[in-house]
Amino acid sequence: MTITRRNALKLAGVVSATAALNGALLAEGTSAAIAAPALPFAVTTPVHVDQAALRVRDLKSMTAYYQGMLGLEIIEQDDVSGDRVVLGAGGSPLLHLVRSAEAAFETPGSAGLFHIAYLMPDRGDLARWLVHVAQRQFPITGFADHSVSEAVYLTDPEGNGVEVYWDRPHEMWTWEGEVVTMGTNALDVDDIVATTDINRDTYTKAPANLRIGHIHLRVGEIDKARAFYGDLIGLSSTRGTRDDSGFFSSGHYHHHLAFNTWQSAGAGMREETQTGLDWFSLEFAEKSDLLALKDKLKQASVSFTRAVDHIDILDPWGTNVRLTGL
Numbered sequence: 001m002t003i004t005r006r007n008a009l010k011l012a013g014v015v016s017a018t019a020a021l022n023g024a025l026l027a028e029g030t031s032a033a034i035a036a037p038a039l040p041f042a043v044t045t046p047v048h049v050d051q052a053a054l055r056v057r058d059l060k061s062m063t064a065y066y067q068g069m070l071g072l073e074i075i076e077q078d079d080v081s082g083d084r085v086v087l088g089a090g091g092s093p094l095l096h097l098v099r100s101a102e103a104a105f106e107t108p109g110s111a112g113l114f115h116i117a118y119l120m121p122d123r124g125d126l127a128r129w130l131v132h133v134a135q136r137q138f139p140i141t142g143f144a145d146h147s148v149s150e151a152v153y154l155t156d157p158e159g160n161g162v163e164v165y166w167d168r169p170h171e172m173w174t175w176e177g178e179v180v181t182m183g184t185n186a187l188d189v190d191d192i193v194a195t196t197d198i199n200r201d202t203y204t205k206a207p208a209n210l211r212i213g214h215i216h217l218r219v220g221e222i223d224k225a226r227a228f229y230g231d232l233i234g235l236s237s238t239r240g241t242r243d244d245s246g247f248f249s250s251g252h253y254h255h256h257l258a259f260n261t262w263q264s265a266g267a268g269m270r271e272e273t274q275t276g277l278d279w280f281s282l283e284f285a286e287k288s289d290l291l292a293l294k295d296k297l298k299q300a301s302v303s304f305t306r307a308v309d310h311i312d313i314l315d316p317w318g319t320n321v322r323l324t325g326l
Helices: 017-027 059-070 123-136 189-193 222-232 287-299
Strands: 047-056 073-077 084-089 092-099 112-120 142-145 149-155 161-167 211-218 245-249 257-260 276-284 310-314 320-324
Touching (some): 047 211, 059 092, 059 161, 112 123, 112 276, 123 189, 161 211, 276 287, 287 310
Parallel strands (some): 047 092, 211 257, 276 320
Antiparallel strands (some): 112 211
């Protein structure tokens, strides 16, 4: 199927650029392609998001979606029970899908996942992927230029939010003290796809250096989320103090973790029997930093579970945060 830049939005399932921007607003930006480093800046910081796991009802269709839409490869699967698949890129595991066939679907008003954001190594990869999803007709729910990045939003077959984006070089980001400038403006899709062949799909699999750049959560109360992810875990706020959202990072990234109460204000503990985010991991570059956090948790009498290579801790709404790097 041949597409033109002008009808790219329509083929991707978006009626108009205005609708695309509105979709991005509900989900939450130079023009020239710039060569990416070996790994995106987001994963070179002292702490970064590494992997995530989803509880799903239909493991087969969800596996097919992430293989088809994003080009993830099967890294590992449970051939005995058939209840787990690990997907990734370039041999690195990123997304765990765990079958929970009888689970009820998690509701948008509950605490849980807002979206998992997959970070493309460079703008050319995002362009090739856009042509791919347009030609394969995977529905897109929004587009946005966030000043620091260019982002595309989707929803998987079981209602989990997905962001696919690339970062402009971090040297180009604007900071005022510890606050980074991030907007939600119309995305110039034409300018992006102008960098690639729009007449054929050349995106055959995810780039080897595709990674999860950030996780965005629904929470019940902003102050509690700030206390947990900021004061306790040690991430730093990058967008100032907001009543309905928070953006936190390590190493001056724009955000590794975001949370909001846009739909979930007042939400209580999550139901373990429902679909949605099972866990996500924060990788510590230095083992000593993770051990120091473990001591901090002990001194604060915060419950956690220690495994051989990680620590599991629940946030105030029952989302399992896996701390790795031991």
